[in-house]
Each structure stands twice: as C-alpha cells, then as structure tokens.
Amino acid sequence: MNNIVGKTIEVIEEKELREKLGSIAEFTGAVYKIRKMSGFSFVIIRTARNLIQCVLDTSKCSYEELCENACVRIKGMVRKEERARAGFEIDILEVEILSQPAAESPVVINNKEVKASLETKLDYRPVTLRNHKERAVFKIQEGFINGAREFLRNQKFTEIHTPKIVFAGVEGGANMFSLEYFGKEAYLAQSPQAFKQMMVGVYDRVFEVGAVYRAEKHDTARHLNEYMGLDLEMGYINSFYDIMETETAMLQYSMAYLKDNYKEELELLSVSLPVVEEIPAISFQEAKEWIQKEFNREIADFYDFEPEEERLLCQLVKEKTGSEFIFVTHYPTAKRPFYAMEEENNKEVTKSFDLLFRGIEVTTGGQRIHDYHAQVEKMVARGMNPEAFESYLMLHKYGIAPHGGLGMGVERFTMSLLGKNNVREAALFPRDMNRLVP
Amino acid sequence: MNNIVGKTIEVIEEKELREKLGSIAEFTGAVYKIRKMSGFSFVIIRTARNLIQCVLDTSKCSYEELCENACVRIKGMVRKEERARAGFEIDILEVEILSQPAAESPVVINNKEVKASLETKLDYRPVTLRNHKERAVFKIQEGFINGAREFLRNQKFTEIHTPKIVFAGVEGGANMFSLEYFGKEAYLAQSPQAFKQMMVGVYDRVFEVGAVYRAEKHDTARHLNEYMGLDLEMGYINSFYDIMETETAMLQYSMAYLKDNYKEELELLSVSLPVVEEIPAISFQEAKEWIQKEFNREIADFYDFEPEEERLLCQLVKEKTGSEFIFVTHYPTAKRPFYAMEEENNKEVTKSFDLLFRGIEVTTGGQRIHDYHAQVEKMVARGMNPEAFESYLMLHKYGIAPHGGLGMGVERFTMSLLGKNNVREAALFPRDMNRLVP
Numbered sequence: 001m002n003n004i005v006g007k008t009i010e011v012i013e014e015k016e017l018r019e020k021l022g023s024i025a026e027f028t029g030a031v032y033k034i035r036k037m038s039g040f041s042f043v044i045i046r047t048a049r050n051l052i053q054c055v056l057d058t059s060k061c062s063y064e065e066l067c068e069n070a071c072v073r074i075k076g077m078v079r080k081e082e083r084a085r086a087g088f089e090i091d092i093l094e095v096e097i098l099s100q101p102a103a104e105s106p107v108v109i110n111n112k113e114v115k116a117s118l119e120t121k122l123d124y125r126p127v128t129l130r131n132h133k134e135r136a137v138f139k140i141q142e143g144f145i146n147g148a149r150e151f152l153r154n155q156k157f158t159e160i161h162t163p164k165i166v167f168a169g170v171e172g173g174a175n176m177f178s179l180e181y182f183g184k185e186a187y188l189a190q191s192p193q194a195f196k197q198m199m200v201g202v203y204d205r206v207f208e209v210g211a212v213y214r215a216e217k218h219d220t221a222r223h224l225n226e227y228m229g230l231d232l233e234m235g236y237i238n239s240f241y242d243i244m245e246t247e248t249a250m251l252q253y254s255m256a257y258l259k260d261n262y263k264e265e266l267e268l269l270s271v272s273l274p275v276v277e278e279i280p281a282i283s284f285q286e287a288k289e290w291i292q293k294e295f296n297r298e299i300a301d302f303y304d305f306e307p308e309e310e311r312l313l314c315q316l317v318k319e320k321t322g323s324e325f326i327f328v329t330h331y332p333t334a335k336r337p338f339y340a341m342e343e344e345n346n347k348e349v350t351k352s353f354d355l356l357f358r359g360i361e362v363t364t365g366g367q368r369i370h371d372y373h374a375q376v377e378k379m380v381a382r383g384m385n386p387e388a389f390e391s392y393l394m395l396h397k398y399g400i401a402p403h404g405g406l407g408m409g410v411e412r413f414t415m416s417l418l419g420k421n422n423v424r425e426a427a428l429f430p431r432d433m434n435r436l437v438p
Numbered sequence: 439m440n441n442i443v444g445k446t447i448e449v450i451e452e453k454e455l456r457e458k459l460g461s462i463a464e465f466t467g468a469v470y471k472i473r474k475m476s477g478f479s480f481v482i483i484r485t486a487r488n489l490i491q492c493v494l495d496t497s498k499c500s501y502e503e504l505c506e507n508a509c510v511r512i513k514g515m516v517r518k519e520e521r522a523r524a525g526f527e528i529d530i531l532e533v534e535i536l537s538q539p540a541a542e543s544p545v546v547i548n549n550k551e552v553k554a555s556l557e558t559k560l561d562y563r564p565v566t567l568r569n570h571k572e573r574a575v576f577k578i579q580e581g582f583i584n585g586a587r588e589f590l591r592n593q594k595f596t597e598i599h600t601p602k603i604v605f606a607g608v609e610g611g612a613n614m615f616s617l618e619y620f621g622k623e624a625y626l627a628q629s630p631q632a633f634k635q636m637m638v639g640v641y642d643r644v645f646e647v648g649a650v651y652r653a654e655k656h657d658t659a660r661h662l663n664e665y666m667g668l669d670l671e672m673g674y675i676n677s678f679y680d681i682m683e684t685e686t687a688m689l690q691y692s693m694a695y696l697k698d699n700y701k702e703e704l705e706l707l708s709v710s711l712p713v714v715e716e717i718p719a720i721s722f723q724e725a726k727e728w729i730q731k732e733f734n735r736e737i738a739d740f741y742d743f744e745p746e747e748e749r750l751l752c753q754l755v756k757e758k759t760g761s762e763f764i765f766v767t768h769y770p771t772a773k774r775p776f777y778a779m780e781e782e783n784n785k786e787v788t789k790s791f792d793l794l795f796r797g798i799e800v801t802t803g804g805q806r807i808h809d810y811h812a813q814v815e816k817m818v819a820r821g822m823n824p825e826a827f828e829s830y831l832m833l834h835k836y837g838i839a840p841h842g843g844l845g846m847g848v849e850r851f852t853m854s855l856l857g858k859n860n861v862r863e864a865a866l867f868p869r870d871m872n873r874l875v876p
Binding site for chain 2: 001002003004005006007008009011013028029030047048049068069070071073098099100101102103104105106124125126127129130135138139142145146153155156158159160161162163164165166167177178179180181182184186188194195198199201202203204205209210211213215217225226228235236237238241242244245246248249251252276277278279280281282321327370371372373391392394395396397398399400401402428429430431433434436437438
C-alpha cells in the first residue's frame with residue numbers, strides 16, 4: 001500500500017512569476033501564440049487565467065515541434081521588461097512538450113477577438129472558449145455568483161439543491177419539458193419555486209444556483225431553454241420591499257466583489273460596472289404611463305412590457321436618475337402566478353416586482369401567499385385543483401412565515417453586465433430550439 | 439419613485455442573543471414546542487439555525503392563540519440561565535403572531551428524533567425537515583460543499599455550470615433518461631464528463647457541483663436516480679496520483695472546515711469526523727486477493743467489487759491502518775469507460791481509482807486519454823463511431839494537457855459521513871424509481 005498525503009501542485013501564473021523576478025522559474029501552460037521575429041520568437045503561454053509572454057532565442061534552439069495549442073512545461077528566467085504588459089518576460093531556457101494537438105485550430109482564437117459568427121463560435125465552443133476574452137466572460141460570471149453567494153451566506157441564507165425532475169409544475173405544464181420516469185410522466189422543473197418555499201419553513205432563508213428549464217418556443221437573442229437560475233426565498237419579511245432591499249444589497253456586494261477579485265477580466269472586456277448605491281422603484285402602471293407619455297407610444301399590452309418598452313423605460317430612468325437599474329412593482333394579478341400575494345386595497349395588483357437592468361428584465365420576485373386558506377381559495381378561483389398540490393400546500397397548512405423571494409437569470413444578467421447582444425454569448429454551452437451540441 | 443438602498447434585516451439567533459445578556463431583544467422564529475408547567479410555559483422557538491428557549495409567564499398572559507408551527511416575533515429579556523443549554527433563556531414580554539398554521543403537524547417533529555418510517559418522513563418532507571436533527575443533515579452537506587469549494591478556489595479551480603440536456607451520453611445511452619427536445623431526442627446528462635474535459639482546455643482546472651441523472655433500475659439503499667455530483671477535472675498532472683492527492687487535500691480541508699463552521703450540527707448528530715492525514719492506496723487486484731484470503735471468500739466478479747466486498751475491504755483497512763478511507767487503484771480496463779487511460783506496461787488495467795469511505799464507494803476518478811489518435815483508436819476498438827463524438831473529440835484534436843479528474847456523489851458521501859443507512863436520508867427531496875413527490 002502507498003500513502004496519499006494530500007500534497008497539491010501549485011499553479012504558477014503572472015502573480016507568482018512576478019515574485020520571482022531575476023530568478024529561474026518553472027510553469028506549465030498551452031502555447032497561445034508564436035510570433036517569429038528575427039533571431040528570436042515571442043511565445044505566449046496561456047495559463048489558467050493569464051497570458052505569459054516568453055522569449056525563445058531561436059538562434060540557439062528552435063524547438064521545431066513547438067506549435068500553437070501544444071501544452072508545455074517552461075523553465076525560464078524571469079526578466080524585468082517595462083514594455084511588456086505584465087512588467088516582465090520569461091527568457092526560455094528549456095521547453096518540455098507535454099502534449100501535441102492533432103490539427104491546427106479551425107478558428108483563429110489567438111487574436112484579441114474571435115472574428116467569427118456566433119454560430120461558428122458556438123459550433124467550435126471547446127476551442128473558441130480558449131480565446132482570452134471569450135473565457136473571461138465566464139470568469140466574470142463565476143465572480144458574480146461567488147459574490148452573491150458570499151453575501152447570502154453572510155446574511156444567513158442556506159444553500160440548497162432541489163430536484164429538477166418533478167411531478168408537475170407549480171407554474172403549470174405548458175412550457176415544460178416532459179420525460180418518461182419509470183413509467184410515469186415527469187417534467188423538468190421550470191423553477192425551484194415550490195421547493196424553495198418549502199425550505200423557508202426549514203431554514204427561514206434559502207437560495208439555490210441551479211438549472212431552470214423552459215420549453216418555450218422563443219428563438220430570440222434573450223431566451224435560452226436551459227439556463228442558470230439564482231433563486232432566493234426568505235421568511236419573516238415585513239413587505240415585499242424587503243426582497244428588493246436584499247437584492248439591492250446583494251448587487252452592491254457582488255459588484256464590489258467583482259471589482260476586488262476579477263479586475264483583470266473586467267479590464268480585458270472593458271466592463272463598466274454599474275453603480276448600485278440605490279435603485280429607484282416605480283409601479284408598473286406608472287411606468288407604462290410614463291413611457292406612453294414620453295414616447296407618444298400607444299399601450300398595446302396592459303399586463304406586461306414589450307421588450308421595446310423595457311428598453312425605453314431603462315433609458316428614461318437612466319436620464320432622470322442616473323441608475324442603470326429600475327425596480328418595477330405591482331404587476332397585474334392577472335399576469336402573476338397563483339402564489340403571488342395581492343395588495344389588500346387593490347386585488348388587481350400583486351406585491352411583486354421585476355428588476356430591469358440596461359434595458360432588459362433580469363429578475364422576477366415578490367411576496368407569496370402564506371395563509372393556507374387564502375392559497376387554497378385563490379387556486380380554486382383560478383380553476384386549479386388543490387388536491388393536485390397536496391405536497392406543495394403542506395408548507396402553508398403546517399405554518400409558514402410571511403415570505404417572498406426572487407429568481408434571477410444568470411446568463412441574462414451576465415449579458416447585460418458585459419454589454420453583449422445575445423444571451424448565448426453568456427452561456428458556456430447554450431441550449432436553444434436549434435442547439436443541443438456541443 | 440421610491441429608492442431602494444440595500445438595507446437588510448438582521449437574523450437574530452443564539453449568538454446574537456447571548457451578546458445581549460441582561461437586556462431586551464427582539465427576534466423572529468417558529469414555535470417549535472410548548473411545554474406547559476405550573477404557572478409558566480417553556481416556548482421553544484426555531485430560528486434559522488438554532489432552538490431558543492423562552493419562558494412565558496402564563497399567570498400574566500396566556501397567548502391562547504400561540505401554538506406549535508405559528509410564526510412569531512418575540513420581544514423578551516435575555517436572562518442568564520446556567521441550566522439552559524445555551525446558557526440563557528428569554529423571558530417573554532411580548533409575542534406578535536405573524537402567521538398561523540391551518541392544522542397540527544401530521545408527524546411529531548419536535549422530539550429529538552422524528553419517530554416515523556423513512557417512507558413517512560419522505561412523504562411529509564416539507565414538515566419533517568423542520569425537525570432540528572433532520573435539518574442539520576443538510577447544513578452539514580452544505581458545509582462539506584462549501585469547504586470543498588473554498589479549497590478548490592484556493593487551488594485556482596474555476597467553477598463551471600454545464601448543460602444537463604445533452605445530445606448523447608459520453609458513457610452511452612442505456613442508463614439515461616430521454617426526452618423530446620423540439621423534435622429531437624435528447625438525454626439528461628449522466629455526468630459532466632465531456633464538458634469538464636473540454637473546459638480543462640480553457641481554464642486548466644475546473645469543478646462543478648450539479649445534478650447527475652442515472653436511469654438505473656436499482657432500488658437499493660445506496661442509489662438515487664437524480665443526485666448531486668461534485669466533479670473536478672485538472673490538467674498538467676504528472677500521473678493519476680495527483681488526482682488522488684488533490685482529493686485527499688480537499689477532504690482534509692473540508693473536514694477542518696466543517697469542524698470550524700458546523701460545530702453545533704456535528705454535535706447534534708454526534709458525527710465523528712474521519713481523520714484524513716493520509717489515505718492508503720491499494721490496487722484493485724491486491725484488494726480482491728486480500729479480501730479473498732482474509733475472509734475465505736470466493737471471487738465472483740473479477741472486474742468490480744460487490745457491495746459486501748467494499749464493506750469488508752474498509753473493515754480490513756481500518757483494522758490495519760486506522761484509516762476510514764481507502765483508494766483502490768488500477769481498475770480493469772474492461773470495466774472502465776473509453777476515455778480512461780491504460781497503464782503503458784499493462785493495458786489490462788487503467789490509471790484509475792475509486793475512493794471508498796466507511797464501507798462504500800464515494801468517488802470514481804482517473805487519468806483520461808489526451809492524445810487524439812489514441813482516443814480515436816480506442817473508440818474504434820470498442821466499436822464506437824468517432825464521428826458521432828466530433829464535438830467531444832475537439833478537445834483532443836486541438837490539443838489538451840495530460841489531465842484527469844473525479845466525480846463524487848455528494849449524498850452518498852453525506853450518508854457515510856453521518857452514519858446513515860439509506861442515501862435517501864441525505865437527499866433533500868430524493869428521486870428514486872418510486873418517488874417523484876414531493
């Protein structure tokens with residue numbers, strides 16, 4: 001028997017190399033680019049997060065088998081070089097080739113941008129993501145989630161993982177993917193709504209980062225059929241404004257977190273982080289009327305925004321307040337789900353909100369009905385059969401605090417944050433009506 | 439327009455109340471238990487993570503509507519009380535009832551244990567999870583994942599989220615759930631294998647915490663059909679021992695993390711954390727022979743362990759070395775997937791391992807083939823059509839570092855860690871052949 005003791009391999013990148021200025025260092029990476037000069041070559045190495053500029057003296061050794069996308073171990077002298085972006089270069093002493101590609105990249109990935117159509121970029125995703133800018137998108141997405149998670153944990157939220165194979169949708173079955181589950185019909189969850197409400201009865205405050213499935217036949221720049229939801233639900237709220245306050249604080253925290261921990265990627269993609277000191281809130285009806293008045297637009301849909309209206313509202317809010325975010329509150333009851341709580345003095349509207357960011361809706365939230373009888377009554381009024389929701393209604397029947405929550409689409413938020421025009425740019429391996437591969 | 443500024447509601451629990459000894463405090467929670475005494479009642483309040491003992495002077499005010507599972511806001515004096523577990527009690531001054539249950543709990547949940555069959559516990563999961571011990575299980579699970587995540591981030595792993603709706607399984611379609619996806623046949627991913635290997639080409643080291651689907655018709659105490667996988671994959675390894683070293687270090691870190699941050703839950707469930715100073719490793723063949731010799735057992739399966747053999751092996755290792763973990767290495771090539779790398783000097787075995795913990799397999803891992811031609815050759819030898827794997831093979835074709843990884847079943851690990859007999863005890867809302875609700 002051997003013994004495994006838990007020793008790890010350190011990843012040496014820009015920061016670690018800078019600490020070794022003037023001495024010899026070893027590190028691994030993939031050859032990103034080779035630029036042949038007279039008598040020497042620049043060899044750019046892609047490490048986990050950086051690009052490291054190395055210099056190979058080709059008059060001494062050419063390493064002919066060295067090519068782009070080869071994976072190598074470099075031994076070299078870390079030399080101060082003011083002209084290099086990192087402030088140093090590596091003079092290569094030895095190269096060990098660890099693996100070789102079988103073919104040249106089908107798309108040029110080592111220029112600043114991948115100059116290809118979105119379709120091509122997605123078809124060759126395992127390769128095009130190797131581009132320094134393409135991969136930075138998902139580091140920022142990781143950073144946003146990490147920031148949100150750290151905030152929520154500080155606020156005593158418990159992270160949960162709920163099943164995605166479900167019996168029936170709390171929000172109905174029309175837009176759900178169905179599958180056969182050992183002889184029964186099952187669905188893919190279109191939100192963790194039921195589970196997160198149940199878990200408020202257990203931990204008071206919960207959140208989940210998980211997949212959400214919508215079988216909607218939307219082929220637009222803003223829809224995915226499988227996406228990542230950041231869902232939270234909290235008990236003991238005084239009103240649904242507490243949910244908006246929590247989301248605002250979460251955004252404040254995660255933007256600061258990105259600034260502190262993902263500086264390099266933010267600079268690389270020229271991201272301007274939004275200011276989130278305060279977020280204005282306006283009622284749905286006021287917003288509709290405002291847009292109508294300012295742009296002389298007829299209202300076509302009295303129950304929801306058209307995408308163009310979301311854009312116009314954000315434009316108005318930005319002009320008037322400087323904010324790139326806007327909460328829209330009190331959506332019509334007719335357009336909100338059966339679990340949405342209505343305003344006591346106006347049953348036509350709900351204690352609900354959406355958050356719009358740079359022209360697009362990124363969050364839906366609100367207060368839920370917590371009283372058992374009120375929930376059963378509303379179900380019946382909507383023609384639903386409460387018996388079919390027996391396990392869901394346990395949370396109300398056996399007591400639950402006043403509560404509410406929200407669901408945020410992570411890819412869509414990332415798209416807006418990075419100023420991308422298509423949500424697919426913010427999904428690692430997007431799933432839409434036409435795309436199932438890779 | 440209002441302005442939302444990001445103010446949050448503080449959660450007041452045991453720790454915060456202890457800091458207010460001798461003064462008046464306010465907090466919210468659910469009534470867990472009322473114990474009537476002569477002239478007063480003990481009212482136990484369940485907060486997000488604790489149980490708070492309060493005393494209600496019923497000679498002054500009875501609060502007749504106060505019942506178990508009501509959600510309340512308590513105002514009271516924090517009084518030092520040596521006999522109370524927390525070292526203090528709350529003398530109730532005011533109770534505001536925030537919500538009332540519609541019925542009494544169908545299962546007694548406020549004793550130390552929920553005394554009911556597993557079936558009943560699962561049928562009433564939204565209620566039975568409110569038991570202090572039941573909910574502690576998933577706090578510990580959260581803590582294990584958080585510890586592992588913190589470790590992996592320190593080691594420069596990037597967290598990814600990959601799609602669960604896939605075109606075809608890298609490991610074949612027999613045990614996969616299928617669904618109709620806009621007129622095409624799709625499957626639910628039985629592992630993120632292909633994606634995490636692709637992402638090694640992008641970030642060198644990646645991990646994912648996500649759902650894994652197996653349509654296996656196993657109705658046992660150790661199988662779930664939807665479970666949580668902790669998957670990692672890392673490039674630039676020198677051998678598959680580096681993967682085992684990383685897992686060992688991750689376990690060391692996460693056990694220490696649990697000890698530091700989940701002390702209360704560990705004590706509540708009387709969990710003895712395993713010592714992970716070093717983990718012995720033994721080859722599959724040696725292990726088989728050892729068990730055969732020690733227990734006079736005939737070997738029935740030369741390619742895999744029977745569950746009883748896993749149990750016996752762990753027993754032997756514990757007796758001989760004291761370790762509750764054992765790595766078993768070099769599994770037969772015939773039983774490992776097409777992407778497993780074989781030993782150069784013995785093609786019959788792979789550079790692979792399983793980790794066994796307290797009698798059960800909790801991890802499968804190994805080194806993957808990184809050379810394109812070698813991978814295509816092995817596929818062809820297995821009767822697979824490489825053209826059907828074109829997008830998967832991009833990762834090899836366009837160059838990838840020597841790499842490997844592992845997949846761990848989180849519920850199964852939790853089960854072993856907590857000494858549970860059934861993996862369903864470690865799944866919030868388990869999915870098995872017969873259970874799809876709640």
